[in-house]
Amino acid sequence: MFNFITEVVFNTILILAIMNKFQKETLKLRLLKLATLKSTGAPCELALRFEISERSVKRIVKEIREEGTELRYSQLRRSYVTEENYQ
Numbered sequence: 001m002f003n004f005i006t007e008v009v010f011n012t013i014l015i016l017a018i019m020n021k022f023q024k025e026t027l028k029l030r031l032l033k034l035a036t037l038k039s040t041g042a043p044c045e046l047a048l049r050f051e052i053s054e055r056s057v058k059r060i061v062k063e064i065r066e067e068g069t070e071l072r073y074s075q076l077r078r079s080y081v082t083e084e085n086y087q
Helices: 002-036 043-050 054-066
Strands: 071-074 079-082
Touching: 002 043, 002 054, 002 079, 043 054, 054 071
Parallel strands: none
Antiparallel strands: 071 079
């Protein structure tokens, strides 16, 4: 019985980890799409839109940058923008 419970708990944790990774990748794609459209808003506004913390938004932006995508915050537009759309 203990082995069964342990296996169920392990599988549940594994499923949650996979879902979280999928959710993070989905958020990255949404952020990049909004950045291309120059309509992310400020980090606090983006956090409200995505229903996550502002710190999580900044972590996602950092990961996108580490993956090689040029992503900047434009004070003028109050939005993250991709490098080719900067200004």
